[in-house]
Amino acid sequence: MDARGPGSSASLFRKPAPPGPPPAAARPGPPPAAPPAVRRARFHGSGGTLFGLSVVNVLRTLLTLGVYYFWGKTRIRRYLFGQTEFEGDRFGYHGTGAELCWGFARAFVVFFVPILGLSLIRDVLDVDPGLKGLAAFGISVLVLVFIPVAMVGARRYRLSRASWRGIRLSFRGRAGQFIGIFLRGTLLVGVTFGLYYPWFATERQAFMVSHSHFGNERFAFDGKGRDLFWPFLLAVLLTLPTLGLGWVWFIARRRRFFWNHTAFGEARFRSTVTGSALLGLWLLNALLLVGTLGLGWPWVRVRTLQFTLRYLALEGPLDVERIRQQAREASATGEGLASFLDTGFDLG
Amino acid sequence: MTRTTWPAHYLDGQSAVRHPATARLMREGLEVTLADGSARFWPYREIRQTLGAYEGEAVRLERRGGPGEALVIDDRGALASLAEVAAEAGHGFGGPRPRGWRVGGTVAAGLGAIGLAAALYLWGIPGVAGLLAAWVPAGWEQELGRRAVGVLVPAGQRCVDAGREAALAAIVERLAAVAPPLPYRLQVIVADQPAPNAFAAPGGFIVLYRGLVARLATPEEMAAVLAHEIPHVARRHATRHLIQHASTGLLLAVVIGDVAGPLAYGAEAARLLGALSHSRAAEEEADREGLRLLAAARIDPAAMIAVLEGMLAEEGRTPGALRYLSTHPATEDRIARLRALAAATPVRGEPLMSAEAWTDARRICQGRRPAP
Numbered sequence: 001m002d003a004r005g006p007g008s009s010a011s012l013f014r015k016p017a018p019p020g021p022p023p024a025a026a027r028p029g030p031p032p033a034a035p036p037a038v039r040r041a042r043f044h045g046s047g048g049t050l051f052g053l054s055v056v057n058v059l060r061t062l063l064t065l066g067v068y069y070f071w072g073k074t075r076i077r078r079y080l081f082g083q084t085e086f087e088g089d090r091f092g093y094h095g096t097g098a099e100l101c102w103g104f105a106r107a108f109v110v111f112f113v114p115i116l117g118l119s120l121i122r123d124v125l126d127v128d129p130g131l132k133g134l135a136a137f138g139i140s141v142l143v144l145v146f147i148p149v150a151m152v153g154a155r156r157y158r159l160s161r162a163s164w165r166g167i168r169l170s171f172r173g174r175a176g177q178f179i180g181i182f183l184r185g186t187l188l189v190g191v192t193f194g195l196y197y198p199w200f201a202t203e204r205q206a207f208m209v210s211h212s213h214f215g216n217e218r219f220a221f222d223g224k225g226r227d228l229f230w231p232f233l234l235a236v237l238l239t240l241p242t243l244g245l246g247w248v249w250f251i252a253r254r255r256r257f258f259w260n261h262t263a264f265g266e267a268r269f270r271s272t273v274t275g276s277a278l279l280g281l282w283l284l285n286a287l288l289l290v291g292t293l294g295l296g297w298p299w300v301r302v303r304t305l306q307f308t309l310r311y312l313a314l315e316g317p318l319d320v321e322r323i324r325q326q327a328r329e330a331s332a333t334g335e336g337l338a339s340f341l342d343t344g345f346d347l348g
Numbered sequence: 349m350t351r352t353t354w355p356a357h358y359l360d361g362q363s364a365v366r367h368p369a370t371a372r373l374m375r376e377g378l379e380v381t382l383a384d385g386s387a388r389f390w391p392y393r394e395i396r397q398t399l400g401a402y403e404g405e406a407v408r409l410e411r412r413g414g415p416g417e418a419l420v421i422d423d424r425g426a427l428a429s430l431a432e433v434a435a436e437a438g439h440g441f442g443g444p445r446p447r448g449w450r451v452g453g454t455v456a457a458g459l460g461a462i463g464l465a466a467a468l469y470l471w472g473i474p475g476v477a478g479l480l481a482a483w484v485p486a487g488w489e490q491e492l493g494r495r496a497v498g499v500l501v502p503a504g505q506r507c508v509d510a511g512r513e514a515a516l517a518a519i520v521e522r523l524a525a526v527a528p529p530l531p532y533r534l535q536v537i538v539a540d541q542p543a544p545n546a547f548a549a550p551g552g553f554i555v556l557y558r559g560l561v562a563r564l565a566t567p568e569e570m571a572a573v574l575a576h577e578i579p580h581v582a583r584r585h586a587t588r589h590l591i592q593h594a595s596t597g598l599l600l601a602v603v604i605g606d607v608a609g610p611l612a613y614g615a616e617a618a619r620l621l622g623a624l625s626h627s628r629a630a631e632e633e634a635d636r637e638g639l640r641l642l643a644a645a646r647i648d649p650a651a652m653i654a655v656l657e658g659m660l661a662e663e664g665r666t667p668g669a670l671r672y673l674s675t676h677p678a679t680e681d682r683i684a685r686l687r688a689l690a691a692a693t694p695v696r697g698e699p700l701m702s703a704e705a706w707t708d709a710r711r712i713c714q715g716r717r718p719a720p
Contacts, residue, residue, distance in 0.1 A: 044404055052454040059461040061602050062468070069602065082399055089359075089366070089420065090399060090408070123495060124488040166361040166416030215364065320364040325416060 036267075039314045043306045045083030047299030053079060054298055070104065071097030080305070086164060087318075094168075095161035103157065111146045115139055148182035149175050159212060167325050173211030181207055198232045199225030205258050214264065216326040223261035228254060248282070249275030259312060267316030273308075281307050350433060354426045358382060361416030371419060371426070373433040378409070380419055390419075392434045400427055465603050473599065474626065477591040481584040486531040486551070489587055493551030497537060501555055507538040507713035515709035519571050519700055526644035527578055534581065536574070540713050544662075546573055548580035550587050558713040563658065567700040567709070568651035572642060575652065579637035585630045592626050593619070627675040635682055639689050648697030649690040656683045 057072030074097045081093035121127060121135040152175040159169040185200035202225040209221040235250035252275040259271035285303065288296040350373070358369035358380055372379045377391035390411050398418075400407035407421045407430075513536075520534055532552035544559040554577045564570050580586065596619050635652075642649045660679045676682070701709075 045402075049402065052450060055454050055458045055461060058603055059457040059464065062461060062464040066598075066602060082405075083402075090405070092398060092408075120488070124491050126487060126491045163416060165364045165366070166359040166418050167364050168416070320366075323364040325362050 036315045037317065039087060039318065040312065041084055041086040041309045043084050043302070043309050045080060045302055045305075047296075047302040050076070050079065050298035050302060051295075067101075068097075070100035073097070073100060081162060084305075084309070089165050092163040092166075093161055094163060095157070099157070099161075103153070107146075107150070111142060115142050118142070144183060144186070145179055148179045151182075152178045155208060155212075164214070165320075167215040167323055169215075170213045170326070171208075171211055172213060173207055178204075178207055194236075195233075198228035201225075201254065202228060209258075209262050213326070215323040217265055217323050220263045221258075221261055222263070223257055228257055231257075245279070248279045251275075252278045264314065265317075265319060265322070267314050267318050270313050270315050271311055272313070273311040277307075277311070350429045351425075352429065352433065354421050354423060354429070356380070356419050356421040359416070359418045359420070361418070369419070371421060373429060375433070376437055378419070392437050397427075400424060461603070465599065468599055469596070473592055473595045474588075474629070477588045477595060478583075480591050481588040484584070484587050489584065490532055490551030493549035493553045493586075496549045497553045497555060500549075501537060501539040501541075505540045507540050507558065509712050512709045512712040513538075515701065515705060516570070516712070519567060520574060522645050522647075522700065523571060523575055523578060523641055527641055528582055530582055534578070538712055544659075546577060548577045548586065550584065552581050554578075554581065561710055561712065564655065564710065566651060566654075566703070567706040568647050568697065569655050570706070571645070571647050571700060572638065572649075572652035572655050575638035575641040575645075575647075576634050577638075578641060579634045580630070582637070583630075583633065585634070589623065589626065589630070593623050596623070596626075624675055628677050631676045632682075632685070635686060636689065639686055643693050643695045646695065646698045647700065649686070649693075649695060651697075653683055653686050653690065656686065 053072075053076055057068070057075065060068040061072055074093075074095055077095065078093045081091040084091045118135040118139045122132050122139065152171075152173060156171040156173075159171040162169045181203050185196070185203060188196040189200050202223050206221045206223065209219050212219045231250055231253045235246045238246035252273050255273055256271045259269045262269045281304065285300045288300055288303075352373040354371045354373075356369050356371045358367040359365075360367065367382050369383070370381045372381070374389075377389055378395060380388045380390065390409075394412045396410050396412055398408050398410050399405050399420075405424070407424055407426055409419045409421070411417050516536055516538075520536055524530075524534055530552060534552050534554060536554050536556060538561060539555055539557050541557050542559040543557045544563055546554070546556045546560050548554050554574065556573070560573065561570070564573065600619055639649050639652060642652060656679055660683065663679065700706075
């Protein structure tokens, strides 16, 4: 504790040094801070193993006329999470195929069946044209609402089933709030002929990140839409001259922007991905896919994961002792349709 | 002698701290001792192995129903010891299966998957689509067809001429009399557009383009075109196509797994090729059934061949590669098949109407047009 300053006894707060004449001899300053720790996650999995898993999944899914699809997806996720390692420990995935199946059933009842019914009214049944117009409108509304609900549901489900060192992640944003952001953003993007996009993208990212938690610690996002505007405008203007390639650099820029403004506790993320690296990844992936007639998809997936993790780092102190388990049920809150919609939709 | 003590680290599920620990394999379970001396006992039947099956992985053991507690042993040799000791207590622990089985199993699964997918595509989907199409209510098909035709041929673009329409209707009647019973009335619409084309929409709508009608030299050729379209209606090809297209998409999604990004384009391309192949099969069916209809209505089947030969003269031969990109089989092949069929069933045709009557009926679009 610093004993300088008037009337100071041992105190919890370091009092600022009082302004005074600079001493004759230079005082030794505090020791130079150690460079911030840089931590990276690594992916240990292989395309070959993933391919084996996929093939068995396809066979079982065909044999069960589709029912096994959810269990197969869970198997793959469990493998991918289990092969991702951070600071010596691997991630865990605790979801089950039954949960995915049940979530799909609920999405089916709440969204697909009404959309199908309205489509029948609009296209096939012999009814008054006014009713058809209403049906068409209803379909648009349902689709527009479904997208944000599905995005929130997927994120909530996946985070709540992910863990590291036994501590679960969680997502605590409400679907209702995101629907508002999404609808308003879509409208503004339309009205401004796309210029509003940087703000829309940033708002979505802010919502997704700032409501994500690891244990009891929150992720924080401090990016502002206007920082993305000039890169966006540049990409738009360069679309024709670069035949669209300029957008690859914008995507890299946006990724760096989003990660560099994400923090966890006192540590910050940093992405060093570049447009040329991203282009190289995509070109080689495309070659692999075309050359193997699509069979190379598992290898492409593994390559992409390794690429993402290679350019991402967490810089700064990570106080693992402060992180505590705070697992809540993914379907804790709300009553009625909100909670019915809020949980377990993981369709991505 | 099985090694029973292994260094490990313990995660207590309450915080993200790693606690160095020692794991000792006892008879009934695992004893975990921490640095501070505290110990936990996990009976074997409550332990689940969640990591360690793959090369380079540490072994992670979790307790069923526990709040995220886990024990991680870096040395995979512990698995073998664990399996031995647990076996004595009557419990199994999944070790990594020998590599050889994995590769063989994967190849077998792959072949099985390909075989099953092919069977579904070739027989399963068309069969089911045919069945389902028959169940679709006629009213729904008619509404769908009315909308489709309303979009493709708006009211202002239809040739309406009572007298000439009656001539066409007479031809339709003669064919309908020998056709299988249909759940809806056949309606022929002539579109005032120059393309030499014709198609059938769901619900009994047959659309003929002015460009085609003007080109047909005899009323028998008109009958041939109608005879080709009527089976499309009778077999509900359009509705079947819709169902097949959707099912093929689903099948592709399953086979490809998560359809995403560039893979989606490949899937769409594959789906399109599938749709075209199904379409060609339907066209062949329509050719066959159409010829049979003509014969039953006592109309000279040579008319159908004449129409196709006319098309061939205009389009030229189909280059080999393009055959798989076409909705119809190559015209030369259609002609060859029809010739063979016609030769098998010779028919003496009865004339439909006089040549002058047809020349007049052909001009259906030159008559009075309805106000737009």
